Amino acid sequence: MELEGSVALITGGAKGLGLAIATYLHERGAKVVVADLDAEALAALPENMDGRVLDVTRLDDAKAAVKEIIDRHGRIDVLVNNAGVIYSEPMVNIMNPSGMMHDYSRFRKSVTVNLDSVFIMSSAVVEQMVMRRTKGVIVNISSISACGNEGQTAYSAAKAGVNAMTVTWSKELGMMGIRCNAVSPGFIDTISTRNALKDSIVKHIVSNTPLRRLGRAEEVAQAVASVINNDFMNGVVLNINGGLSL
Amino acid sequence: MNQRLASVLADVFELRPDQVVPDLTKDNVGSWDSLKQMDLVLSLEREYGITLEFSDIIKMNSVANIIEVLTSKGVGLGT
Numbered sequence A: 001m002e003l004e005g006s007v008a009l010i011t012g013g014a015k016g017l018g019l020a021i022a023t024y025l026h027e028r029g030a031k032v033v034v035a036d037l038d039a040e041a042l043a044a045l046p047e048n049m050d051g052r053v054l055d056v057t058r059l060d061d062a063k064a065a066v067k068e069i070i071d072r073h074g075r076i077d078v079l080v081n082n083a084g085v086i087y088s089e090p091m092v093n094i095m096n097p098s099g100m101m102h103d104y105s106r107f108r109k110s111v112t113v114n115l116d117s118v119f120i121m122s123s124a125v126v127e128q129m130v131m132r133r134t135k136g137v138i139v140n141i142s143s144i145s146a147c148g149n150e151g152q153t154a155y156s157a158a159k160a161g162v163n164a165m166t167v168t169w170s171k172e173l174g175m176m177g178i179r180c181n182a183v184s185p186g187f188i189d190t191i192s193t194r195n196a197l198k199d200s201i202v203k204h205i206v207s208n209t210p211l212r213r214l215g216r217a218e219e220v221a222q223a224v225a226s227v228i229n230n231d232f233m234n235g236v237v238l239n240i241n242g243g244l245s246l
Numbered sequence B: 001m002n003q004r005l006a007s008v009l010a011d012v013f014e015l016r017p018d019q020v021v022p023d024l025t026k027d028n029v030g031s032w033d034s035l036k037q038m039d040l041v042l043s044l045e046r047e048y049g050i051t052l053e054f055s056d057i058i059k060m061n062s063v064a065n066i067i068e069v070l071t072s073k074g075v076g077l078g079t
Helices: A015-029 A039-044 A057-072 A105-132 A153-176 A191-196 A200-206 A219-230 B003-013 B035-048 B055-058 B063-072
Strands: A007-011 A031-036 A049-052 A077-079 A136-141 A179-185 A237-240
Touching: A007 A015, A007 A057, A007 A105, A007 B063, A015 A031, A015 A077, A015 A136, A015 B035, A031 A039, A031 A057, A039 A049, A039 A077, A057 A105, A077 A105, A105 A136, A105 A153, A105 A179, A136 A153, A136 A219, A153 A179, A153 A191, A153 A237, A153 B035, A179 A219, A179 B063, A219 A237, B003 B035, B003 B063, B055 B063
Parallel strands: A007 A031, A007 A077, A031 A049, A077 A136, A136 A179, A179 A237
Antiparallel strands: none
């Protein structure tokens, strides 16, 4: 699919990695619609990006937003499911005997934000694609955590689920001309990564990465553009991690 | 039944030619699920060079209704 003139909806696109993806696609001629919870960040988007406040964990809100976007732009060609929140909590914390085990409500919350949201947004967009008989591309932003990251039970489970849904949808929706792929970043040099990880851990990650550095947000955005562009790419989980997972 | 249509139905639902009869419906063909429905739609579009609307797709739940939809699209289905 050509980026030029396509209508791309990017969730969680008002800042960080999502904003890098939105900017990259916009610079290549896509009409970019950003859906995000953060109204303040949305207000700071460039004028020619269409921003709207949306909680991607609410199906009815998602359906209404998708309808509004289609009413305004005619269609949605590309959905980038980027919204999500990194969450770390060990399964067992022996330093906290009164609440030693991973909190279940926080597990559910993380899975809702990182997995259910992908289902909800994809459901809302694919419904419109099928009803209108239009082709399209779904790009799910996964994570190297999908392979299992210690201290990230919920986040890892959610991202592994995202990968599984990606492959399932690629098989199920492919015949309708709807492709589905995932881009799975490793450790990217963003503010959220720096906030989430101690310097010593970042150094450890870098020394274990064959390319000996963190990734750049623009490199993830490039990968997203590639899977949109390539019309024969379907069901792929594309690792962008400098070889860390090898 | 029109042989061309029967051939499409046999391919999509993996039926022997003698199993393709006019009274087939979604309820009496075990393999007729939602994925096969999309397969059917795309096969018919390819075979007859037509485009089916969403309303056509949900209507096509029996051979009789498929014939009705195809006829409405100007497809000739004489034997």
